[in-house]
Amino acid sequence: MSEEIFERAKEAIIKGDADTSAELARQGLDKGIAGIDLINKGFIPGINDVGDKFGEGQLFLPELILSANAMQGVIDIVNASMEIGEKQNQGRVILGTVEGDLHDIGKTIAVSLLKANGFEVKDLGRDVSVDRFIEEAEAFEADVIGTSSLLTTTMEVQKKLEETLKEKGLKGKYKTVIGGAPVTQRWADRIGADAYAADASDGVRKIKELVEK
């Protein structure tokens, strides 16, 4: 029964069908399927398929946007269900896209996946300054600060965050994870970030490792 919902969820995301996706998310939760399973086994394979086809030139931004919008709707539904009831707290994470960068989709998926994995997450949105990352981390008592940069011109903000954390003596207090299309492990090594996330699910894995350390 779960398998059938997962398969239909995947198809709905590939089609960019927001209504059917939302309906399937509700149905799945009603039937007692864990939110994280719905996301990981149903909807994520769908959006990954769309991502692959986008990379191959089989489909284009219009289709990707419709699928990402459908995905966002599903994630909101699943998150809402998970915020009620007992939470298994894995750790506290703040995430944001760096200052000067207005891209949002990848980071938003990372926020959702982290929440689905039992983290407490504060999403700072996009165009977030170094100072604000640090202020919010202090206020939220975060374990991890995650930054996303989609532009070569804004990657420097990730470096500045590392420098500022060092200056303020906060480098050990918060672990840092960086991501975004032009970002690499090499960049993480160079600037001294604690981890590099290749994509949203890799980000979850890396953040789990960081908080266990």
Next chain:
Amino acid sequence: MEPLLERIKKGEILIADGAMGSLLMAKAKDLIKGKCPEVINLSRPDILEEVARLYLEAGADIIQTNTFGGSPLKLSDYSLEEKTEEINRTAVEAVKKVVEKKAYVSASCGPSGKMLKPYGNVDPDAMYENFLRQLRVVIEAGADIVCVETMIDIQEITLAIKAAKSISPSTPVMATMTFDKTPRGFFTMMGVNIEKAARELEAAGADIIGSNCGNGIEDMTTIAKEYKEFTSLPIIIQSNAGLPEIKDDEAVYPETPEFMAEKSKELAAVGVSIIGGCCGTTPDHIRAIGQAVRSL
């Protein structure tokens, strides 16, 4: 100055300028950082003049204004939409002052950064008004050409072309889209292929059509050839200097002036009428391209 389109009709190949953003970053990094390149139009038009002078001295026949992100929708990302008129007027005046009729002033007009419905939330009417507001200023300020560039959405670029033509039917409009190479051929990120671009840009009233940015100059020869199959309009190609790699925290573009100059000869052979540069190209690239093409 002889009208641009007359010179092209006679078979002349014209040279356009190269990248603006990277030169501005080099000269005014602190002013631009965390903001948009157009902010310097408000405070340091002298830098705009300096960049225009560099490209004029490098032999460019067409010099672009620093107005790529100058439409109010784009400026609204930086809460600068109220400065639309000043930003655009100053940019045209700065280039005009330097070129003194020795080159054409081309008003750059890039994407709004917003998506039309249903993918985004902008109505076509609002998009049209957006371009109308920017382009009215640049045309009134004395731009010789409007260059709508780096577009990926056929509907958006069409609205920009129509806005320019509604203000001044006689001002030449250059319209370029940015294509990615896929296993199925060249497409913009929104899925527009070259045939569709050629047909629709021409139908919208563009005078010169083509491609800019992209993945380097070698692909541009293929793109230009394909355009030629579907249009009799003059073609413009403004390639970037390849895809940037990060070295020592700086974006480094792989294609040298010599390499791009050599490849420009192929563009000329295909029948491209205007050759210039995009991201990563410098006055040295433009000088080399100009020398190569003019020696033919």
